[in-house]
Amino acid sequence: MKKLGFTLAEVLITLGIIGMVASMTIPTLITDFQRRQFETKFAKTYSMIMNGFRLYLVDEYCTSSICSPIQDYYLEAVVDEDYTHIDNMFESTFKVMKTCRGSEQKNECLPEKMYGIDGSNVDFDDVLSPYTVIFADGSSLSCLGSVYGALLLLMDTNGLAAPNTYGKDLFMFVMDVSTNRYEHLPLMFPWGDSNAGPAWWTPWHEDATLCGQKGQKVLPTDNSNGQGCGARLLEEGFKINYY
Numbered sequence: 001m002k003k004l005g006f007t008l009a010e011v012l013i014t015l016g017i018i019g020m021v022a023s024m025t026i027p028t029l030i031t032d033f034q035r036r037q038f039e040t041k042f043a044k045t046y047s048m049i050m051n052g053f054r055l056y057l058v059d060e061y062c063t064s065s066i067c068s069p070i071q072d073y074y075l076e077a078v079v080d081e082d083y084t085h086i087d088n089m090f091e092s093t094f095k096v097m098k099t100c101r102g103s104e105q106k107n108e109c110l111p112e113k114m115y116g117i118d119g120s121n122v123d124f125d126d127v128l129s130p131y132t133v134i135f136a137d138g139s140s141l142s143c144l145g146s147v148y149g150a151l152l153l154l155m156d157t158n159g160l161a162a163p164n165t166y167g168k169d170l171f172m173f174v175m176d177v178s179t180n181r182y183e184h185l186p187l188m189f190p191w192g193d194s195n196a197g198p199a200w201w202t203p204w205h206e207d208a209t210l211c212g213q214k215g216q217k218v219l220p221t222d223n224s225n226g227q228g229c230g231a232r233l234l235e236e237g238f239k240i241n242y243y
Contacts, residue, residue, distance in 0.1 A: 035240045038168050041157035042230075043238045045139040046171075048094075049155065053187045056093045083131055086143070095136035109134055110142060111160050117167040117211070117218050117226030117243060134159055151175040153188060155230070166226030167211060167218075167242060173230060192228025194235060204228030211242055218242045 083101050090096050100109035109132035114122045132142040138161070142154040153173040156164075163169060172191035189196065192204030192211065204210040210228025212218035218226070232242060 035243075038157070039233075039238055039240050041139070041169065042171065042233060044137075045135075045155060045157045046230075046234075048135070048137075048139070049141060050188060052093045056089060057187070059092075086131060090133045094133070096133055097136050097138075098134040100132045100134075101130075109140060109160075110154075111156075111164040113164060114170060115163070115165045116224065117165060117229060118220070118222070118224050120225060122166065122225060122227075147174070167229030167233075167240070168226075170226075171230035171233075172227045190228070190230030190234060192231035194231065204231045216242075 083099075087099065090099070098109065110130070116122050130142060130144055132140055134140045138159045140156045140159050142156070144152045144154055146152065151174070153175055155171045155173055157169045157171075161169075166172070173188045174191055174193075174196075175188050192202065192207070194203040194205065196203070202210070205214040207228070208219075208222040209224050211226055211232045212222050212224050214232075218224045229240075229242060233240060
């Protein structure tokens, strides 16, 4: 008479094989799932902010960022820490949950620790007149000061929540507010945008430290902080291909 079923040894061997396969595939599946989440959040937050700015400019009969209160904020906040204009703009255009100004930033609206895509620490203790607005969905946009006559902006797709890493949930943008040099570009464009082109500007694909090399994942030898990954993400169809 034949016995039905499996021996204990056969069961243990089968479980061992399943466990070994799972240990090799599950981490990859988790990483891929997280990557898709970051892509979705980037696309959603970027679209929300860009659409909001466009609507604001239309409502104010503006044709560019050379327009109150965006320019007024740039002119006043850096010198006088006057946030009236930018407060009015965000409150009239977006669903705002919270705002932080100046010294209120750390831990309140900006993460205490921020990291590059290479794992390095990135700090902004020396920013000029920082300003952060947290939207109703938990994403945020921070003004970290000015650079070459433009506002330096930080888009965080999930606020204070981890991983607080460039190229994942943190993305650097620029908004020109002084001379309208970038009229051919969107109102807010990513750091390292290949279409910008001023003398001081380096496109991301010409400097591996911004977000690795084109067509390749970010390598340890790139020493990349990931601050140009927003440009790479937009140019590669909202697909995170760099890690």
